[in-house]
Amino acid sequence: MTLNRLSAGDSTNSHRSSFSTVAGTDNHKRKFEDYADYGVDFFQKMKKQEVDADHISELQQSWIPRRSGENSGHNRLLPSSDEECSSSSAAAASESTRLQLFVRMMSGGKTIVIHADKNDTVEKLHQRIEWKTKIPVIEQRIIYEGKQLQFEHLLSYYSIEQDASLHLVGRMQSTEHPVAWQTIDAIMLTVSRLYRGENLHGGISTINEKIVTFFTMIPVENEDSIAKYLRIFSSSSAPAALVMLYASSSSEPYKSCAKSPIKLFLNNCIALRRNQQTYCVPAVLDFCRLLRKVSPDEKLYSSSRSVLGTLLESIDISGRFHVFVEEIFPFFCELADIVVKELVQGSGPSSSDVEKFSSFWKPLMNAIQSQVPCSFPIALPLRNIALEAEIEQLHRLFTILLHTMDSCMSRVESWLGKKGTGNSETSMSESWSQYLPVLKIISSISKIYQGAKELVASMLNSRKASFCTLILKFAKRGDDHDWILEYMESTNFEVRRHLAMMLFPEVKEEFDEMHEMLIDRSNLLAESFEYISGASREALFGGLFMEFKNEEATGPGVLREWFYLVCREIFNPQNALFLRSPDDFRRFSPNPASKVDPLHPGFFEFTGRVIALALMHKVQVGVLFDRPFFLQLAGLQISLEDIKETDRIMYNSCKEILEMDPVSFDSSGGLGLTFVMETEELGKRDTIELTDKGNDIAVNSENRKEYVDLLIKQRFARSISKQVSQFSRGFTDMLSAGVPLKSFFNRLYLEDLDGMLRGGENQISIDDWKAHTEYNGFKETDRQIDWFWKILKKMTEEEKKSILFFWTSTRFIPLEGFRGLSSKLYLYRLYEANDRLPTSQTCFHRLCLPKYPTMAIMEQRLRVIAQDHVSSSFGNW
Structure with missing residues (x-):
């Protein structure tokens, strides 16, 4: 079904047709309550925008018909609470109120005598008939002089005489939900009486109770039944009646009381299941349109608009149900204006306003795509096509938003240039927190217009520093970041790595949840395979506790060493799992011949897990993939x-x-x-x-x-498709649930993955190393410290890597240099014999040196360390 709403007149006919004619008498159709006709008239005029706040009173006066002899003055009393509601006026004392009625049952011709009181309600009469006949109230209809008596009216309302004859008929099942219609009838009647000025005890509470009743009876069996049921509320013009009652309230207590049914209805819509929420949209849309006319600046209208946005997000975009652009575009424009004003003010928009703005944009975008005959992107100006005005106005909004965000990001860049001069990062960043969601909407709008995407890309590229800062600071796990990938040229390595790493779950460091491994160095690959392949993915998310047999060392340093050593074994060409690239020995791809080993599928899945875990733990393992292998993991074709x-x-x-x-x-x-x-x-x-x-x-x-x-x-591709598939399965195991493999690799360039797995390609900078080292037991001015850095400068690159590995269990420096390590490095003084070899605590990045008496002794000891722990790069095996 669609949200192509019934007209006001159609909705009345729909209501009337849901009630049967009196059995055997086609000329006695059920007459819908007078108040419904006037409510529909009000609703029609509101839809046509013929009503404004200045003329609302005139319409209110004409909404309720008055019987002859009734005071024509507008003396309405709206109770502000149940305590303020009084009982109806008593009948004149001189008039007898007792009635004897003859009720003829049309089905069998039988007549029964019922005693009642003129001040009884019709509902009470129905209950007495049920007591006598055992016919349920819901199946009864009472006709008097051609009129069907309504439950909430008093018998005196119909001027029923003593010994009057009534006809009892059964209701024909012309509607699937008779009780729902009856419930809405009761709401409309109560609103009518309150507006007319009748003194009702608990009038508003009655309406609220009926609204709760209406929601508790929503069917669950199928979508069509739910849709028909919830359509009853808007088809009956109940939104128009409730809004008119609210708008007619002049004092705040009365207004607060009158708004409670509307708020109750909106809250009940939000509380429904998602498939039910969809079908509340017509009624909530009615409330929004009407409240927008009578009270656009009041909180109730803002709340109803928010609820509408939430419900629109539940609409199935498959085509079963959709809205029309004209229906929701005004609300989107209002929210766009609010967001722009907040951006210009510099304090930034609130997350609530941006969420509302976004909630209207998605269904609006879907509606535009389904209703505009042009293919996207379209060229402006448009001529004589559907939604021409809306499409052009949306483009103006896009331009305003784009220029406004350009100014905002300029302010971010200005702040970045002054960073460290006393600016408050907390206060500034709070105002930036919604910039990314706004940019996402701007990017989405740009897809509609030719050349608009290029304008967004140009702006972001010119504001690259601020764009990257916003992503690093505000892009969080669970958010949709795919739109950022459309502007990869406006990002840097840190941003792309950040976006990819958020696809992994956070590693839990709780000790009791860690996956423990005790591995023999002499059987490293086989035992590592058993520990990693045999573990559930959830167990590996809990962190890894690594220990080598017959060794006391534990902690992060040992884990880093294990990652390095196990990857060296996996990618050792002698194990036939991977091959070096013919022209770049640093790079690897699966070996097509590995299929001769029946265990190869398990080992490739194991490798996928190990590489993913190394990335999760931010360990550089020194492995590089060749481009064709990387492209297959990203789901791309190889050219x-x-x-x-x-x-x-x-x-x-x-x-x-x-x-x-x-x-x-x-x-x-x-x-x-x-x-x-x-x-x-x-x-x-x-x-x-x-x-x-x-x-x-x-x-x-x-x-x-x-x-x-x-x-x-x-x-x-084909020759290694099985190996790639198994590797992909293992890697995907380590990603957050539901994240496809290509989502990870599509967020990176091959060079980015190189940096994450191997680190930077530049030679180790001793100055950078020194800048990120602190001392304990030594002073920076000690001669031993001076000797140490001079000796390192004289060493070869491999010797430097060996010293670094001994110090940290890290052989490769991150792409951003030593600042990319998990902590600073520390040089500790070892208070033992001055000729001892250095020791290290790799978990804490500590190198412990005796206070060597000469530079020659220090150099000799350091070169022993470098020689003993030298490890050739993968490309030099």
């Missing part, structure tokens, strides 16, 4: 240029095939090529057809592009 740094020989051959003159290529018989590829695995040569009957298909100038594409696909 010719992607293999350039992986297999230069194949790249050059394919390039030559594609660039040859077509005539020369064909005259040479396509170089004698067919759609096959020769392979060699473990000394065995084989020929693989690239397509069906590929051996019979000659390569020519017309199909050579297809040949090259299939060649690349076979060499770099």
Whole structure:
């Protein structure tokens, strides 16, 4: 169904048609209450925007019809609480109130005598009939002089005479929800009487009770039944009646009392299940439209608009249910104006306002896509198409928002330039907290218009520093960050790493939840495989506690060493799991020949887990993936240029095939090529057809592009598809629930992953090392400290890495240098013999040195450490 609402007149007819005619008498249709007709008239005029606050009183006066002889003055009394409500006026003392009534049952012709009082309600008469006939009240209808008596009226209302004859008929089942209609009738009647000035005890409470009753009876069996049921409220014009009652209240106590049914209805809508909330939208939309006309500046209207936004988020975008642009666009514009004003003020918009703004944008975007005949993005100006005015106004809003956010981000950059000069980061950052959600909406709007996306990209690129600062500070786990990936050129490595790392769950450091491993160094790979593969993903999220057999050391330093050592074993070509790239020995990809080992699927899944865990624990393990392997993990196709740094020989051959003159290529018989590829695995040569009957298909100038594409696909994708699949499964295990693998790798460039797994490519800077080292037992001016840094400067790069590894269990420096390590480094004085070798506490990044008497002794001892702990890089095995 859609939200294409019934007109006011249609809604009345719908209400009337839900009640049956009197049995056997087609000319006696149930007459809907007078108040409904006037309420619909009010609703129609409100929809057509013919009503404003100045003329509301006039409509209110005409809304309730008055019987002849009734005071025509507008003397309405609205109770502000149950205590303020009084009972109805008593009948004149001189008039007898006792009645004897003859009730004829149409079904069998039987007549029964019922005694009643003129001041009894019709409902009480129904109850007496039920007591006598056992016919449930809900199935009874009483007709007097062609009129059906309504439950809430007094018998005196109908001027029923002594010994009058009434007709009792059954209700035909022309509506699925008769009780719901009856409940809404009771609400409308009570509103009518309150407005007319009748003194009702507990009038508002009665309305509230009926609203609660209405919600408690919502069916659950199927969507159509829920929709029909909830449509009853708006079809009956109940929103118009309640809003008119609220608008007619002049004093605050009365106004507060009158607003309670509206608030109760809205709150009950929010409390429903998501599939039920959807069908409350028509009624809440009515409340918003009406309140917007009579009290746009009051809190009740703002609350109803917020509820509408929340309900719109529950709408199924599959097409079963949708709204129309014209219905919600005014509310979106109002919220856009609020957000812009708050941005301009500098204090920043509140999260509540931005959430409301966003809640209207998504359904509005879906409505525009379904209603505008043009394909997106569209060019302006538009001419003679549906929603022309709205589309152009939305573009103006986009422009205003974009320029406003440009100014805001300029202020952020100005603050960053003055950082450290006494600015309050807390107060400033609070005003920035909603900038990213606003940018997300701007980015989404830009997809509608030609050239708009480029304007957003240009603005963000010019404000790269502030954009990256906002992401690092305010992008949180669980938020939608995919839109940021559309502006990768406006981000830096730290931002992309931050976005990728948020796809992992946070590592829990509670000791009692850690996954404990006790591993023998001599059987490192096999035992590590058992501990990691045999653990549940939840156990690995609890953190890792690592200990080597027959060694006392434990803690983060030992864990970092284990990561380094186990990855060295996994990627050791002798284990046949991974191959070095032919042209870059630092890079690896799965070995196609690994399938000969029946355990290879498990080992690739294990490898995926280990690499993901290393990233989660921010350990650089020294492994680099080649580009084709990385692209497959990201779910991307491999092109010719992607293999350039992986297999230069194949790249050059394919390039030559594609660039040859077509005539020369064909005259040479396509170089004698067919759609096959020769392979060699473990000394065995084989020929693989690239397509069906590929051996019979000659390569020519017309199909050579297809040949090259299939060649690349076979060499770099098909041959290792199972290995990649198993690695992906293991890696995905470590991501947060529901996060697909490609979401992680799509947030990174290959160079970013290099930095996360291996660290920076630059040589170790002794000055940077020194700047991030503190001393305990030594002073920076001691000669031993001076000797230490001079000795390190003389060492080779590998010796420096060995000293660093001995010190921290880290062999590779993060991309951002020593500041990227988990803590500062510390040089401690060792109060023992001055000729001892240094010791370390890798968990705390501590290197302990004796107070060596000469520089020569210190150098000799440090070179022993470097020699004993040297570990060649992966590329030099």
